[in-house]
Amino acid sequence: MQVADTAAIVTGGASGLGAATAEALANKGARVFALDLEQSIDKANRIAGVEYVATDVTSPDEVRAAIATARAGSPLRTVVNCAGIGPSMRILGKNGVHDLDLYARVVQINLIGSFNVLALAAEAIARTEPDENGQRGVIINTASVAAYEGQVGQAAYSSSKGGIVGLTLPAARDLAQYGIRVNTIAPGIVETPMLATVSEEFRKSLAAGVPFPRRLARPDEYAQLALAIIHHDYLNGEVIRMDGALRMAPR
Numbered sequence: 001m002q003v004a005d006t007a008a009i010v011t012g013g014a015s016g017l018g019a020a021t022a023e024a025l026a027n028k029g030a031r032v033f034a035l036d037l038e039q040s041i042d043k044a045n046r047i048a049g050v051e052y053v054a055t056d057v058t059s060p061d062e063v064r065a066a067i068a069t070a071r072a073g074s075p076l077r078t079v080v081n082c083a084g085i086g087p088s089m090r091i092l093g094k095n096g097v098h099d100l101d102l103y104a105r106v107v108q109i110n111l112i113g114s115f116n117v118l119a120l121a122a123e124a125i126a127r128t129e130p131d132e133n134g135q136r137g138v139i140i141n142t143a144s145v146a147a148y149e150g151q152v153g154q155a156a157y158s159s160s161k162g163g164i165v166g167l168t169l170p171a172a173r174d175l176a177q178y179g180i181r182v183n184t185i186a187p188g189i190v191e192t193p194m195l196a197t198v199s200e201e202f203r204k205s206l207a208a209g210v211p212f213p214r215r216l217a218r219p220d221e222y223a224q225l226a227l228a229i230i231h232h233d234y235l236n237g238e239v240i241r242m243d244g245a246l247r248m249a250p251r
Helices: 016-027 038-042 060-070 100-125 155-178 200-208 219-231
Strands: 007-011 031-036 050-054 076-081 137-142 180-187 239-242
Touching (some): 007 016, 007 060, 007 100, 016 031, 016 050, 016 076, 016 219, 031 038, 031 060, 038 050, 060 100, 076 100, 100 137, 100 155, 100 180, 137 155, 137 219, 180 219, 219 239
Parallel strands (some): 007 031, 007 076, 031 050, 076 137, 137 180, 180 239
């Protein structure tokens, strides 16, 4: 699918996986719109060719406004959902039962937020002219290996990412008639701002558990895979693990 001279939306685009993907798309000639919370955008290392749009992915009104901005000058063809949070809490721990509001917040942002962007972006993409193969666009969601091997304390996070995995195929089937592909990337342990607060020793211990390459993944590797999915027109309804053959232990 053509990327140059088209519009692309990347949620969570101010840092981590989203920032790397936004930069990769901009380098391919796309008009990139990085959606993120205002406080995250304020801290972002700005990337040339990327426009930052303060957006709460759980708000239909804010997402609709961001999509309208993105499609104003070029056809919207690409959406990559990277926005998400990953707090941990045991279902039953020393401080009592899992906080229900926290559980709901994780699912609201990671799963419902991704669905909100997917559905509203699909509505806009469906109105564009298809290419010679009948294709109008591609949407990539972000799950996690935790969707399959959630660790202790990841009940909420794993639930939200498992929902993303389950969404992939029916979304691809629903949107096939409009020429819109839907795929998901399930990363393993990636060197993102979420890991910035842990010690170097702990990062090395995480990397040692990866069969090969024995290191943490880089955000640009996620971006590279996203571009490969975008360009490969026959990839649809698929969840691709990017984890160095890692299978997570219970803790």
